[in-house]
Amino acid sequence: xxxxxxxxxxxxxxxxxxxxxxxxxxxxxxxxxxxxxxxxxxxxxxxxxxxxxxxxxxxxxxxxxxxxxxxxxxxxxxxxxxxxxxxxxxxxxxxxxxxxxxxxxxxxxxxxxxxxxxxxxxxxxxxxxxxxxxxxxxxxxxxxxxxxxxxxxxxxxxxxxxxxxxxxxxxxxxxxxxxxxxxxxxxxxxxxxxxxxxxxxxxxxxxxxxxxxxxxxxxxxxxxxxxxxxxxxxxxxxxxxxxxxxxxxxxxxxxxxxxxxxxxxxxxxxxxxxxxxxxxxxxxxxxxxxxxxxxxxxxxxxxxxxxxxxxxxxxxxxxxxxxxxxxxxxxxxxxxxxxxxxxxxxxxxxxxxxxxxxxxxxxxxxxxxxxxxxxxxxxxxxxxxxxxxxxxxxxxxxxxxxxxxxxxxxxxxxxxxxxxxxxxxxxxxxxxxxxxxxxxxxxxxxxxxxxxxxxxxxxxxxxxxxxxxx
Numbered sequence: 001x002x003x004x005x006x007x008x009x010x011x012x013x014x015x016x017x018x019x020x021x022x023x024x025x026x027x028x029x030x031x032x033x034x035x036x037x038x039x040x041x042x043x044x045x046x047x048x049x050x051x052x053x054x055x056x057x058x059x060x061x062x063x064x065x066x067x068x069x070x071x072x073x074x075x076x077x078x079x080x081x082x083x084x085x086x087x088x089x090x091x092x093x094x095x096x097x098x099x100x101x102x103x104x105x106x107x108x109x110x111x112x113x114x115x116x117x118x119x120x121x122x123x124x125x126x127x128x129x130x131x132x133x134x135x136x137x138x139x140x141x142x143x144x145x146x147x148x149x150x151x152x153x154x155x156x157x158x159x160x161x162x163x164x165x166x167x168x169x170x171x172x173x174x175x176x177x178x179x180x181x182x183x184x185x186x187x188x189x190x191x192x193x194x195x196x197x198x199x200x201x202x203x204x205x206x207x208x209x210x211x212x213x214x215x216x217x218x219x220x221x222x223x224x225x226x227x228x229x230x231x232x233x234x235x236x237x238x239x240x241x242x243x244x245x246x247x248x249x250x251x252x253x254x255x256x257x258x259x260x261x262x263x264x265x266x267x268x269x270x271x272x273x274x275x276x277x278x279x280x281x282x283x284x285x286x287x288x289x290x291x292x293x294x295x296x297x298x299x300x301x302x303x304x305x306x307x308x309x310x311x312x313x314x315x316x317x318x319x320x321x322x323x324x325x326x327x328x329x330x331x332x333x334x335x336x337x338x339x340x341x342x343x344x345x346x347x348x349x350x351x352x353x354x355x356x357x358x359x360x361x362x363x364x365x366x367x368x369x370x371x372x373x374x375x376x377x378x379x380x381x382x383x384x385x386x387x388x389x390x391x392x393x394x395x396x397x398x399x400x401x402x403x404x405x406x407x408x409x410x411x412x413x414x415x416x417x418x419x420x421x422x423x424x425x426x427x428x429x430x431x432x433x434x435x436x437x438x439x440x441x442x443x444x445x446x447x448x449x450x451x452x453x454x455x456x457x458x459x460x461x462x463x464x465x466x467x468x469x470x
Contacts, residue, residue, distance in 0.1 A: 016341075023344055024328045028321060031351040035320050038358055042317070045362065046310045052127035060122075060131045061171040061229035065197065066113050066245060067237035069222060071106040071142050071204075072161045109143035109219075111240035119251030119303065126366050130252060130304060131231045133173070138164070138224040140240065163192065163201035164224060165237075172200060176225040180204055200226075236260075236299040238278035245276040247301060258299035274301065309365035309373070315417040317358060323409065324354050326430065330405050331389070333437055334398055346392060350385055357381045378410040 119132040162180050166172060169191045178185045185202040192199045236245055238260065250271040256262060265274040276299060328347060335341045357377050364373035382403050390399030409430075416426055 027347050028325050034355050049127050052124045053129040056122050056129040057231040062167050064230040064234045067165045068108045068111040068240045069162050069164050073104050108140045108240040111140040111243050113245045115247045117249035135227050141219040141221040143219050160204040161201050163199040165197045169198040171229045173227040179223040181220045232304045234301040243278040247274045252303040255302040259297040260299040309370045353381050353385050382406045
């Protein structure tokens with residue numbers, strides 16, 4: 001009879017353990033429901049941030065475009081036409097010259113740009129946005145001697161313009177210098193629009209005869225300097241034959257993207273230097289018809305904030321299920337060692353504290369640095385959970401152990417969200433270690449077998465029969 005009781009207790013314990021594991025996993029899934037509501041709240045706060053940044057930057061400036069100035073000229077062709085008329089039984093023919101105008105673009109042979117950028121932060125409520133003021137210097141020359149000879153039926157008009165491209169002209173504070181071929185055009189700057197962008201340029205004092213005859217064998221240098229406002233990113237159009245663009249900035253951290261990366265750069269605390277050396281060997285400085293012109297390459301320096309508190313918290317939420325599962329698994333290991341098993345209510349309370357952590361971080365990060373908010377929220381949750389488990393298990397060592405486990409996990413999680421390249425590796429190593437610990441603990445649990453139970457019954461019956469016969 002004693003063996004029967006032991007057998008039933010073993011089977012009941014195994015059944016209860018399996019039920020306990022299913023309960024833990026089910027609670028992990030259940031706790032994802034409040035996490036969905038939190039994600040909706042996070043999206044709403046992100047929208048408020050974007051709206052505040054838009055209000056701040058809309059009146060200050062958008063992207064800064066660094067592009068070589070373009071020399072535009074008008075072309076026309078001369079054609080002959082004949083008109084016939086019959087008056088008083090006589091035929092006459094008249095030849096007329098017909099002009100068809102088209103705009104052409106000449107690209108510089110050499111272009112150098114020096115950009116000095118100083119950024120600052122403006123706030124609206126507890127939201128902030130980066131804005132900057134940049135001093136830009138352009139220099140270079142147009143090599144008209146390398147222009148493909150004009151068609152014999154193609155002529156150049158007297159209208160020549162040199163245009164500087166901007167996102168919007170209102171973002172330009174002032175021009176310091178606007179020299180072309182040694183002549184100062186600072187007082188003759190006009191606004192316009194071309195290639196879906198605003199332009200600030202001048203009409204050059206170059207006649208038709210000089211451009212066709214003498215100036216085709218010389219270079220036209222330019223030297224332009226101006227101050228402009230902006231935010232978000234810097235867009236570089238390296239369309240000249242040789243391009244050297246130097247950017248020095250303070251108060252921002254860059255992200256380099258686009259068709260070309262800088263030849264050399266250095267990034268320090270909230271400042272950077274970058275140099276672009278780009279050559280276009282296919283560009284022979286011959287003129288291009290305006291309707292066929294296109295910016296072949298585009299390099300971007302994104303100087304907006306790479307991470308804000310909402311993007312970092314969003315990364316945290318991606319590991320919510322993993323974090324809860326690992327915490328519950330550690331509690332299960334403690335249960336197995338102490339032979340004390342928590343109820344669903346206990347696990348639900350601990351899981352609620354783990355989910356509440358994200359809301360605490362979100363609330364604090366809007367009023368202080370994210371790192372400080374993360375430390376305060378994690379310490380608060382660690383202390384609450386450790387004291388709660390101490391009360392349940394009546395054991396200080398267990399509270400200290402779980403406190404150390406949670407501290408390690410929050411530390412690793414903080415490192416993961418700041419180094420995404422190693423997130424998969426670190427997460428995999430944690431799972432391997434956790435699985436090893438679970439295997440070590442569960443290997444010491446007593447096993448049971450239905451067939452073994454039946455064999456025990458047969459052996460017990462045989463022993464009883466033999467004793468009766470004797």
